Amino acid sequence: MLGWIVVVALAGLGFRRFSLGYPARPVGASTLGAREIHTVRIAGRTIYPEGGAIAASADRAGLALHADRFVGAQTGKNRILMRLLLVAIEHATLVFPAPGPRGWRRFTALEPDQRLAYLDAWRHSELPARRLVFVSLRAILTMGYFANPEVLRSLGLAPREIPRVVTEADLLWPAVGEHPQSIRFTRGDLTPPGDARAPLGPTGTIHPDYR
Amino acid sequence: MNAGVRVFAEYHRDFEDVCDVVVVGSGPGGAVVAYELARAGKDVVLVEEGPPFTPEDFELDGALSMARTMREGGLRTTRGTIMATMQANALGGGSLVNSAICVRAPEFTLDGWCDEFGLEASTRADLDPHYQAIEDFLGIAPTPDDVQGPRNLLFREACDALGYSSEPIARNVRGCVGSGECFNGCRARAKQSTDVSYVPAAIEAGARVYTSLQVQNVLASGSRVWGVTGRVVRPFTEELGHRFRIQAKVVVLAAGCMATPVLLQRSGVANGSGQVGENLQFHPGVAAMGVFPRETQPQFGATQGYQSLEFVRDGYKLETLWAPPGVFAVRLPGLGFDLKRSLSMIPHAAIWDAIATCNRSKGRVRARRWGMDPSLRWRLDPKDLTILVEGLWRLVELFFAAGATRVLPGVHGLPEEFRSLDEARRIRSREFRETDFTLAGNHVFSTTRMHGDGRFGVVDEFGRCHETDNLYIADTGVLPRSPSVNPMLTLMALARRTGRQIAARV
Numbered sequence: 001m002l003g004w005i006v007v008v009a010l011a012g013l014g015f016r017r018f019s020l021g022y023p024a025r026p027v028g029a030s031t032l033g034a035r036e037i038h039t040v041r042i043a044g045r046t047i048y049p050e051g052g053a054i055a056a057s058a059d060r061a062g063l064a065l066h067a068d069r070f071v072g073a074q075t076g077k078n079r080i081l082m083r084l085l086l087v088a089i090e091h092a093t094l095v096f097p098a099p100g101p102r103g104w105r106r107f108t109a110l111e112p113d114q115r116l117a118y119l120d121a122w123r124h125s126e127l128p129a130r131r132l133v134f135v136s137l138r139a140i141l142t143m144g145y146f147a148n149p150e151v152l153r154s155l156g157l158a159p160r161e162i163p164r165v166v167t168e169a170d171l172l173w174p175a176v177g178e179h180p181q182s183i184r185f186t187r188g189d190l191t192p193p194g195d196a197r198a199p200l201g202p203t204g205t206i207h208p209d210y211r
Numbered sequence: 212m213n214a215g216v217r218v219f220a221e222y223h224r225d226f227e228d229v230c231d232v233v234v235v236g237s238g239p240g241g242a243v244v245a246y247e248l249a250r251a252g253k254d255v256v257l258v259e260e261g262p263p264f265t266p267e268d269f270e271l272d273g274a275l276s277m278a279r280t281m282r283e284g285g286l287r288t289t290r291g292t293i294m295a296t297m298q299a300n301a302l303g304g305g306s307l308v309n310s311a312i313c314v315r316a317p318e319f320t321l322d323g324w325c326d327e328f329g330l331e332a333s334t335r336a337d338l339d340p341h342y343q344a345i346e347d348f349l350g351i352a353p354t355p356d357d358v359q360g361p362r363n364l365l366f367r368e369a370c371d372a373l374g375y376s377s378e379p380i381a382r383n384v385r386g387c388v389g390s391g392e393c394f395n396g397c398r399a400r401a402k403q404s405t406d407v408s409y410v411p412a413a414i415e416a417g418a419r420v421y422t423s424l425q426v427q428n429v430l431a432s433g434s435r436v437w438g439v440t441g442r443v444v445r446p447f448t449e450e451l452g453h454r455f456r457i458q459a460k461v462v463v464l465a466a467g468c469m470a471t472p473v474l475l476q477r478s479g480v481a482n483g484s485g486q487v488g489e490n491l492q493f494h495p496g497v498a499a500m501g502v503f504p505r506e507t508q509p510q511f512g513a514t515q516g517y518q519s520l521e522f523v524r525d526g527y528k529l530e531t532l533w534a535p536p537g538v539f540a541v542r543l544p545g546l547g548f549d550l551k552r553s554l555s556m557i558p559h560a561a562i563w564d565a566i567a568t569c570n571r572s573k574g575r576v577r578a579r580r581w582g583m584d585p586s587l588r589w590r591l592d593p594k595d596l597t598i599l600v601e602g603l604w605r606l607v608e609l610f611f612a613a614g615a616t617r618v619l620p621g622v623h624g625l626p627e628e629f630r631s632l633d634e635a636r637r638i639r640s641r642e643f644r645e646t647d648f649t650l651a652g653n654h655v656f657s658t659t660r661m662h663g664d665g666r667f668g669v670v671d672e673f674g675r676c677h678e679t680d681n682l683y684i685a686d687t688g689v690l691p692r693s694p695s696v697n698p699m700l701t702l703m704a705l706a707r708r709t710g711r712q713i714a715a716r717v
């Protein structure tokens with residue numbers, strides 16, 4: 001009987017730890033679940049807080065939705081690995097507790113300075129596998145950060161417009177997924193060979209998607 | 212049917228085709244072979260698993276770009292020593308996303324190949340006519356100063372200051388505007404990747420090009436092959452559709468150093484020697500970031516515009532580098548405000564890298580039970596690790612010689628930044644483990660290597676399989692070991708020779 005009570009209590013605690021108290025999945029997310037999105041969001045706030053040398057925060061840069069798109073663009077095996085990575089970060093406090101009171105709480109439930117210390121411990125770990133998990137998490141977030149127009153503009157890194165050049169290849173295939181009937185160029189559109197093109201520079205017009 | 216490139220939207224049922232030669236893979240190896248054969252009047256079918264890209268299809272977001280153009284979403288790694296390695300999945304193969312660097316292999320390297328691998332016709336003098344023909348076809352020329360941008364020119368200044376040789380990198384580009392976006396694909400259509408150069412020329416000469424077809428097996432009976440089979444695959448997914456079979460008098464595998472051994476192992480072909488998939492080699496690279504007092508406008512300029520071959524005989528090559536910021540920033544130190552501070556230095560930064568020959572470090576490729584992705588195992592030899600460390604040291608030395616005020620080495624166990632060369636000297640005295648480095652290796656070789664003796668290699672020096680009379684291989688798997696420099700041009704020279712050899716025989 002006592003055994004059953006312990007099992008039921010543990011199941012309840014497990015359910016609470018793994019499932020309860022997460023905010024709903026944001027509109028626009030289609031691959032990651034509510035818990036995973038929340039983990040990305042909180043990790044994002046820890047790694048890219050508001051203010052500092054670059055103004056934009058993780059929230060403003062839309063890291064959670066970018067991570068959702070990135071994971072969605074991956075093939076099956078990678079999606080599973082990336083989701084496991086998020087679970088590892090969220091729950092490895094049971095194995096590597098964060099410093100401070102109740103450091104075994106799930107990552108997203110820790111205090112902000114505990115989260116920072118927890119991730120920093122992964123970063124400096126002597127276990128290569130643990131460092132790798134951290135680097136992978138930071139990579140996902142960093143790629144999202146640098147996809148944000150505001151971040152790129154603030155560093156002068158926004159892509160510039162490049163005039164469309166038409167070559168023989170443009171007569172041979174359509175855009176990915178389209179039928180060849182959609183090819184819009186003809187021989188008359190070909191850019192003459194040797195047409196001088198000015199090198200890009202900081203005064204160039206910013207690409208419309210990054211303005 | 213479209214007279215150009217056949218695309219996913221055009222496959223409505225299972226189909227069969229017959230030709231003289233079927234070439235699998237449209238990267239630098241396969242496209243050159245297909246062109247040479249079509250030009251010689253052969254009936255050629257070029258089959259490619261990836262889709263063809265238009266400039267509008269290129270993603271400017273590095274993460275999404277990688278997920279679309281690279282195998283395993285760009286996240287492929289080796290086991291053993293963990294190292295990232297990227298192989299493309301697109302018409303044009305690696306040439307679509309690479310930095311367009313075209314360098315002839317040094318004479319001493321090719322002489323070494325001949326001596327060690329029983330080759331008789333692969334000296335520099337043997338390959339020079341093929342190198343020349345490719346260079347002429349693609350307009351390969353040293354990068355001019357007007358598209359170098361400050362971060363490439365700083366490298367030249369650094370080499371001059373230290374008395375190291377340096378040169379503008381020769382690239383296969385026409386009208387480069389220095390967007391530094393080679394990794395995402397060239398929006399300016401300047402890079403002469405094979406999709407916009409050799410493939411259109413092969414079509415013009417009569418070749419048929421089928422994209423979005425994954426070859427899964429080589430058909431063989433006895434010591435001959437007679438075609439390939441596989442499935443249609445929807446772009447950017449692993450979703451398989453209709454089946455196809457293409458019969459041919461000759462099969463050329465140019466699916467890349469990772470995919471060709473998988474095809475051979477799955478098909479049980481050409482592996483009596485047990486060498487298929489063995490001898491896997493890479494050029495692992497380390498990169499560091501230098502920060503300069505003035506702005507470097509790092510996103511402008513050729514992706515990789517300058518190099519130094521000063522230390523090639525010592526086993527490493529130094530180059531400039533640029534990549535989507537989100538991709539290289541993975542190596543930068545810090546967390547929270549510290550990380551933001553590191554990233555904010557990018558407008559004043561340059562990134563340079565060292566790639567090492569690493570002939571002692573070997574691995575293998577194996578087919579998995581399911582799917583076409585390879586299982587990769589590779590280990591960095593400790594002596595090769597010391598060469599990488601030496602390469603890192605030279606990079607740091609160059610940065611300070613060019614006036615950098617700090618250098619971020621991105622290596623576990625070292626300080627996050629060096630403020631002076633004196634501080635950095637500890638690089639040379641410290642013991643490193645391979646796991647201290649964030650390694651990447653996109654140059655891959657030797658998994659179906661050429662050898663004069665069929666017991667020790669898979670193909671002869673003309674790319675013909677020792678055991679299978681009408682099966683050829685034309686990708687970097689045939690290189691017997693590292694070419695000491697970036698491999699694409701050497702592969703293309705070898706592929707040209709292979710194409711001509713087949714044309715003479717069919």
Ligand SMILES: Cc1cc2nc3c(=O)[nH]c(=O)nc-3n(C[C@H](O)[C@H](O)[C@H](O)COP(=O)(O)OP(=O)(O)OC[C@H]3O[C@@H](n4cnc5c(N)ncnc54)[C@H](O)[C@@H]3O)c2cc1C
Nearest residue numbers: 236238240260304305309310312426467686687697698699
């Ligand atoms: C980011 C990056 C930068 C690089 N920069 C340079 C550089 O500047 N200079 C240089 O010399 N080298 C560079 N390299 C390396 C160079 O691109 C490769 O060495 C070169 O592309 C190899 O050519 P390949 O023909 O052997 O194989 P690949 O280029 O890999 O081509 C193989 C083709 O076969 C297709 N394929 C694979 N399996 C199948 C199948 N089952 N069915 C049908 N098709 C299949 C693939 O989709 C691919 O298109 C770089 C590589 C990368 C990834």
Ligand code: SF4
Nearest residue numbers: 387388390391393397
């Ligand atoms: S630097 Fe830009 S313009 Fe030049 S070849 Fe590369 S992608 Fe094209």
